[in-house]
Amino acid sequence: MHRIALLAVPPVTAAELSIPEMALGLARVDGRPCYEVVPCTTRAGTDVGTGTLQIVLRHGLEALPAADSVLVVGAGGRDEADPELLGALREAAAGGKRIASVCGSVFVLAQAGLLDGRRATTYWTYAAELRRRFPRVTVQPDVLYLQDGPVVTSAGLAAALDLCLHIVRTDFGTAVANDVARLVLAAPVRSGEQTQLxxxxxxxxxxxxxxxxxxxxxxxxxxxxxxxxxxxxxxxxxxxxxxxxxxxxxxxxxxxxxxxxxxxxxxxxxxxxxxxxxxxxxxxxxxxxxxxxxxxxxxxxxxxxxxxxxxxxxxxx
Missing domain, CATH: 1.10.10.60 (Homeodomain-like)
Structure with a gap:
């Protein structure tokens, strides 16, 4: 079973956590689950929710070393990230783990230096800011998701589902990914090169x-x-x-x-x-x-x- 650390950078919405957990949790081969998804944040037990919604996660950064992949979510990624968080991401990447981001959390990957010399995408309204703040990143603002080596970045929240289907297809093939797409009533796996707009x-x-x-x-x-x-x-x-x-x-x-x-x-x-x-x-x-x-x-x-x-x-x- 492939273990994914779903790393929340607060504030996060329930959808940012539930979409990956649902989509990846539905992947099955011969009835056996393909993934174990572990929601976590920098400090376990803290409220990472946005607005009046309270979301408390049980796991902290200790979930990263045991994971095969790290999927980062959360609007807080655009702000200055916690040095401990950045260090944990660098260690995960150095250990050969796949690192992925949804929407604005791409800024965390950029702050950690994981996108230097790579291509990346984000929600189109953030693209200019990402390009300005991190000139060593080649920003492609008009795609749904983009994989460059072991790093995968995606556009806005709706593209999180496309990102997850891409991950399932990469790990377990098109048939398994399309089974997940049918279960969530989504289109079959879409090419990341499809435009956001x-x-x-x-x-x-x-x-x-x-x-x-x-x-x-x-x-x-x-x-x-x-x-x-x-x-x-x-x-x-x-x-x-x-x-x-x-x-x-x-x-x-x-x-x-x-x-x-x-x-x-x-x-x-x-x-x-x-x-x-x-x-x-x-x-x-x-x-x-x-x-x-x-x-x-x-x-x-x-x-x-x-x-x-x-x-x-x-x-x-």
Missing amino acids: IAEPVPVRPGISLAGTREWALRRLHEPLTLADLARHHNSSVRTVIRRFRAETGQTPLRWLLDQRIDRARELLETTDLALDQVAQRSGIGSVDSLRQHLVRRSGLTPSAYRAAFGRAATHR
């Missing part, structure tokens, strides 16, 4: 929405779909399809298609024994060489290594 998340006029066209495309990922095919199904122009895709998903149609195909390939590698050329064909990626290129870029693993890590044989060991 989606112009129209829920279209006002359903007849104009591309939801039906996206569902149609998901059933035909193995086919060589083009922009013209999408426009024809939506009964609109290519220009309209491109504009609507950006408004509803934050991505271009072709980028969205590639992400879906990579995720389909991952699921096939995890859940079937199909040969690699069949995985490439059924996912719509085409060739084994293309499959290898995209999977290495996205996960750092070749198709064979990915199957060995997340395939049926691996999950039943």
Whole structure:
């Protein structure tokens, strides 16, 4: 079982603690929990809540050495952090632990020096401040989450769920992550490169929405779909399809298609024994060489290594 220290930097809201605890707590392999989530703060027994809400955590920084990952949450991250907290984070990072942050808690990672020379993201309204205060950090303000080596940063509170699904997928594969997404009624794992600034998340006029066209495309990922095919199904122009895709998903149609195909390939590698050329064909990626290129870029693993890590044989060991 992977142990995650959920480190609160007060003040924190209940949602900042409950979203990661819920999402990670739902991850299962053969009915067994994948994670133990341990909420903690700098000093155990103190109230870390915001406003009138009282939240008292039982664990202090002693939870960090025993953890495999540390996930930092809390608006207090933008202020000057406690030196003891920063020291504990540096020790955790030096010990090879994965370090992650949600929203404004990225400032704690920056103060600890864990983002120097790395790419990072945060809630878009904090991006300019992060860039100004920490010039050694390459700030990318227009993505949902971003992993640079063992450090993962994410945007605002809603992106915490995307971050958790990314963590589950990294540790246990796409199929397990998508099971969690279904349980919380969320979209399947989204690419971190999707923009935070989606112009129209829920279209006002359903007849104009591309939801039906996206569902149609998901059933035909193995086919060589083009922009013209999408426009024809939506009964609109290519220009309209491109504009609507950006408004509803934050991505271009072709980028969205590639992400879906990579995720389909991952699921096939995890859940079937199909040969690699069949995985490439059924996912719509085409060739084994293309499959290898995209999977290495996205996960750092070749198709064979990915199957060995997340395939049926691996999950039943």
